[in-house]
Amino acid sequence: MSREERDVRxxxxxxxxxxxxxxxxxxxxxxxxxxxxxRELLRRGLAAEGFDLAPDGKQxxxxxxxxxxxxxxxx
Numbered sequence: 472m473s474r475e476e477r478d479v480r481x482x483x484x485x486x487x488x489x490x491x492x493x494x495x496x497x498x499x500x501x502x503x504x505x506x507x508x509x510r511e512l513l514r515r516g517l518a519a520e521g522f523d524l525a526p527d528g529k530q531x532x533x534x535x536x537x538x539x540x541x542x543x544x545x546x
Contacts, residue, residue, distance in 0.1 A: 485536065486535070486539075488539050489536035492536050493505070493508060493536065496512070
């Protein structure tokens with residue numbers, strides 16, 4: 472897919488340890504960019520099976536990339 476075909480920007484906020492986990496995964500997998508790594512992680516996550524739906528009322532801050540980020544209680 473060429474860059475011209477991507478016309479939607481998605482912005483997310485991460486805690487430092489979440490970004491570190493993504494960057495380490497990116498370098499380990501030799502992904503060419505942070506964006507390509509995040510797209511690959513999203514592709515894999517969307518293809519995954521065997522997880523429950525989020526419970527009603529669960530806040531955005533409850534979903535983190537790392538265990539530390541999940542347990543901070545920040546929203």
